Amino acid sequence: MKMTYVALKSLFSSPATANYPAEPKTYYPGTRGHIVLEVSTCTLCKICEIRCPTGAIQVDREGKAWSIERMKCIQCGFCVDSCPRKCLSNDPQYTSPASEKITDRLDVPYEPPKRKPKPETPPA
Amino acid sequence: MSNRTIIPFGPQHPVLPEPIHLDLVVEDERVIEAIPSFGFIHRGLERLVEKKDFQEFTFVAERVCGICSFIHGMGYCQAVERVMGITLPPRADYLRTFWAELSRIHSHLLWMGLVADAFGFENLFMNSWRIRENILDIVEETTGGRVIFGAAKIGGTRRDVTNDKLKEIGRTLKTIEAELHAITDVFEQDYSVQQRLRGIGILSREDAFDLGAVGPTLRGSGEPMDARCEGYAAYRDIEVEPIVESDCDSYARCMVRIREIYQSFDIIRQVLCRMPDGETEIKVKGYPNGEHFARLEQPRGEVLYYVKGNGTKHLDRFRVRTPTFANIPPLLKMLQGCDLPDVPVIVLTIDPCISCAER
């Protein structure tokens, strides 16, 4: 008898599920969807690469690039917490399904500061 | 002359969400004995401590289980914090308790759906999971993940929730609780549910205790034992009365879980009322050196966490005894003498999480 009430209520109420592809999914602002890098502030310090538990991030100092293997990343956000320049963030949108393992490679325009040449010892 | 047959059950079976294999020795339709075998999904997580540093390992510990993930992460952090002598800020303790209780509610709702599915009550299954979805929404909003919360870290929590948000969540939970009554009433009163659960899978109080049952399996047999009474995290301020049923059957275990859901709502209300202000994390310096056993209550029962540090960033040893592992011997006892069609339901009443058990 109890169930009849529940069943009838479900029958006459609107669906609990969303009409997905037609109606896009909305995420909460805090959802850990995927990692984005703000290239302009990154200093290629490699801390994110060292801290990442899955080894998804690769920082290439010579080639001036920061890359992430999207399928390896578990969206833990540890890199976001540990970046000293706060240039990583979690975007709420999930990455779209893919049939191959892609690596996103981003060029980082960072220029390491030039070492000041040692002042020559003044002739005595 | 009896006619004994051995029927294999699992590792792939429609009611089993995860692989366990039981050899059922049956005589006619009656099960005489069940012989388990394990190891289909062993992942070697305990060994990983040698590769990951102790802070990174929080993420691994959380992935021991996909349902009670948060309490695994919390248990690991708690053990390491004790070793390092860290006292958490009160707000961190309260937030952890809040998330732990949310995960208990969503785990029990998941179980209600699964057991309804096991005895073929599809509508009840769908409705339980529909309500669970609302809880998952709260979790996603506050932690950023749906089942892997990722919110615990050594030294506190990784996120804070504003007080306004907490108030709003309190109101949402009230509506969810009201909605839930319609479903749990079905479990309590419906004729077909009673037919499938009452008097099935009897586990006497002595057997439950002797065989080391934990959680709702133990409390359904009338033994009042709940690790939350130990007073870790915010449970030191919040009184938790173990929920006990004395019928010792599948129905009793079901009722324990249902009443625990309401108890969790109550604990969350108290947590929200008393939520202290202030920091949610403290800086962690140095490396763990020493060992500690942590005991926590998970939705499925008591979990034990053992860590041993040696003063470097890698731990020496990490060990977890999950509740399902402890509940397997009582399960084998329950299966003795039951009817073959009841086996799936009885297996589900211990809320098995085989991946946890095999780590």
Ligand code: SF4
């Ligand atoms: S993203 Fe941050 S942590 Fe990673 S290399 Fe750039 S500055 Fe360093």
Ligand code: SF4
């Ligand atoms: S979110 Fe976690 S897994 Fe992903 S790149 Fe960052 S640290 Fe690595």
